[in-house]
Amino acid sequence: NRDMAHHDQLSIEYYSRGDLLLADAGENKYVLDKYYGQYGVHHNGIAIEDPRTPVALSDWADSRARAIYKGGATGIYTPVTVEAVIQTSWMEGIVASATIGEVVGDHWSSQKALTSPIEYSRAIMYPDDDYFIVFDRFDGSQEWTYRNVFRPTSLSITPTQSGVVGHVQGALKIDGTAYNWLSLPYKDETNTRVTTNALTWDTTNPYGEKVTLNIYSAPASEVIVTKHVGRIAGYTSESEVYSPVVYLKDGPEEDLYRITVLASNYPDEEQKNAQELPVSGNGNAIRVSTTAYADTIYSGAGSSAFGAFSTNAEMAFIRTPVSSQDYSYTLIKGTYLDKDGAPLITSTGTKSVSLNKEGNSVSIVVDAVSTGQVSLYQLNADIEKVLKDGAVYTGWKLSAEKSAIVITTVSGSHEYTFLTSGEVMPVPTVPEAQFSASPTTGNAPLSVQFTDFSTNAVSFSWDFGDGAKSTEKNxxxxxxxPGIYTVKMTATAGSGSDTETKTDYITVGTTVASVPVAAFEADVTSGQAPLTVQFTDTSTNSPQSWSWNFGDGTSTLAQNPKHIYSEPGTYTVTLEVTNSDGSDTEIKTGYISITSAQEPGTSETTKPVAAFTADKIRGSAPLKVTFTDQSEGSPTSWVWYFGDGKTSTKQNAMHTFAKKGTYTVILKVINDEGINVKTKIGYITVL
Structure with missing residues (x-):
């Protein structure tokens, strides 16, 4: 990253015993096209192709792949964020990331926007001398073709002289077969038609030692080779020579989680043997073996199993020595690691954890983003001393079944050391899911508190039966x-999971206030036959249907019906109202009295006739209205119904309507000769 005009974000170089085995092109400025090493082909980085709208072949690399657009004279355009640094005596590493929204355009100074961004991260782990692991993680929302770029090189060169371009001295093998890279045309891409995990580069270092760089990558990929110019072993034109450029190509696909092992070996060293492991889940895995140890390496997303291990970490490295019970592991962005179905570690709130067990001493470096908890399993049960960053630490405990050492972590990076003796802790049993809830019945909306009583569980998944879910413990x-709901809870630990299902566990009823309440009035309740009566529904809680029975053998479904009683008699009137939450019935016994025309004392001339006015019938809330009685026939008592549940018995009433709405007002007047009712439907409008 020494020059913003070099599009080399997150590129790498590889040294071994003083020799460069992977190197960028440098600022080649004397030979052939004089590109100054500015493009993706000049760096050990990555490149991207658009399978939907391929770009034109580049003139600098004969390629449709483009590197990350880093920036130009105005500054960095695609910044890189360092997410985690691991530095222990047994492992070193770094994780960095960038959001790729632009790639190099038709010239090093131009950029081309991607149709959607790609989240890219590159991590390096360094467990041993000359042994590196490179993790390249691509997360896209569209399919892309991803390339990894490798530039094998050497400080041993045949220099450029007398117009003849020289070359680095090295032999390339693809899947174990020699490949004559030097015979390729200059900067023309050549598809080898080989898909493989394995590349090797043989050269001689400046001290005359033969060295092999082994490149082993998963997944197995299509190999493309080109021949390019780079500056190596000097600063003059003699040092600008040919070297091979190897692409590992995958896709189109949205996501790719590549692992690449870089390991050099000399004649006096044992060679590391690498093989790809099958993965159950999502991602890739490699095992690297020697006579001393076996390393298992994984990169993926979600919970996956590979070899003897399973994890939900994005990246994992596990070393198991051949001749001892010791081990070490490093997890990045994960919460558990299991071996043979039993947990080794569970954690919360961590970016990375790196543990090393050696004899009765266990050290773990935890890089946490928040307060959390780390539980370590399958260690010795007797703890003699615990140190945190070199000082005595007492904030640890044993789990309830004494199967784990539990520490509470805080944000930042801290090292914990456990000095142990005694027997190994028992392997924990699979969790048993149990829970309760209170209350389990009630009207909607019903708030329910769920309580976990599971054993051996570290994480939880709830399904409440109404489409909602949760991962909280309680x-x-x-x-x-309203409804009847089945609740499920799954309790999980590193050793497995268990689910408890309670069928029809929660019963939610209808809120009482939403059931309609039947009520009605009539404009007249007595008189000579035939008598016409206007019935008015005054029910509350929004009924949706009405059923009237007038007591004389007739009925109706109208809301506010008018009915004629033709025969003398006393009649009971019934109204049943219904909505989606239930029904209610109002029965008025002997409500209507009908006399014959010959009966005395029923003359309508002395019966009151209700009438009224209001000083205003429309206005904004709160609306204060004065009602004036204008009834005839000398009523002696009055009952007002304002339509909002309030009433008055004054002759001239004053009432305030507090809420917006349209209100029906009813006045009932009474004297010794009878009753009369006046109804004005929708009389008052409050805005």
């Missing part, structure tokens, strides 16, 4: 709708 949930 969640609270509100059921908004």
């Amino acid at each position: 969640p609270a949930h509100t059921y908004a709708e």
Whole structure:
């Protein structure tokens, strides 16, 4: 990253015993096209192709792949964020990331926007001398073709002289077969038609030692080779020579989680043997073996199993020595690691953890983003001393079944050391899911508190039966709708999971206030036959249907019916109202009295006739209205119904309507000769 005009974000170089085995092109400025090493082909980085709208072949690399656009004279355009640094006596590493929204355009100074961004991260782990692991993780929302770029080189060269371009001295093998890279045309891409995990580069270092760089990558990929110019072993034109450029190409696909092992070996060293492991889940895995140890390496997303291990970490490295019970592991962005179905570690709130067990001493470096908890399993049960960053630490405990050492972590990077003796802790049993809830019945909306009683569990997954879910240990949930709900809870630990299902566990009823309440009035309740009566529904809680029985053998479904009683008699009137939450019935016994025309004392001339006015019938809330009685027939008492549940018995009433709405007002007047009612439907409008 020494020059912003070099599009080399997150590129790498590889040294071994003083020799460069992977190197960028440098600022080649004397030979052939004089590109100054500015493009992706000049660096050990990555490149991207658009399978939907391929770009034109580049004139600098005969390629449709483009590197990350780093920036130009105005500054960095694609910044890189260092997410984690691992530095222990047994492992070193770094994780960095960038959001790729632009790639190099038709010239090093131009950029081309991608149709959607790609989240890219590159991590390096360094467990031993001359042994590196490179993790390249691509997460896209569209399919892309991803390339990894490798530039094998050497400080041993045949220099450029007398117009003849020289070359680095090295032999390339693809899948174990020699490949004559030097015979290729200058900067023309050549598809080898080989898909493989394995590349080797043989050269001689400046001290005359033969050295082999082994490149082993998963997944197995299509290999493309080109011949390019780079500056190596000097600063003059003699040092600008040919070297091979190797692409590992995958896709099109949205996501790719590549692992590449870089390991050099000399004649006096044992060679590391690498093989790809099958993965159950998502991602890739490699095992690297020697006579002393076996390393298992993984990169993926979600929970996956590979070899003897399973994890949900994005990246994992596990070393198991051949001749001892010791081991070490490093997890990045994960919460558990299991071996043979039993947990080794569970954690919360961590970016990375790196543990080394050696004899009765266990050290773990935890880089946490927040307060959390780390539980370590399958260690010795007797703890003699615990240190945190070199000082005595007392904030640890044993789990309830004494199967794990538990420490509470805080944000930042801290090293914990455990000095142990005695027997190895028992392997924990699979968790047993148990829970309860309170209350389990009630009207909507019903708030329910769920309580976990599981054993051996570290994480939880709840399904409340109404489409809602939670991962809290003791969640609270509100059921908004009436119904009967089945609740499921899955308890999980590194050793497995268990689910408890309670069928029809929560019963949510209808809120009482939403059931309609039947009520009605009539404009007249007595008189001579035939008598016409206007009935008015005054029910509350929004009924949706009405059923009237007038007591004389007739009925109707109208809301506010008019009915004629033709025969003398006393009649009971019934109104049943219904909505989606239930029904209610109002029965008025002997409500209507009908006399014959010959009966005395029933003359309508002395019966009151209700009438009224209001000083205003429309206005904004709160609306104060004065009602004036204008009834005839000398009523002696009055009952007002304002339509909002309020009433008055004054002759001239004053009432305030507090809420917006349209209100029906009813006045009932009474004297010794009878009753009369006046109804004005929708009389008052409050804005």
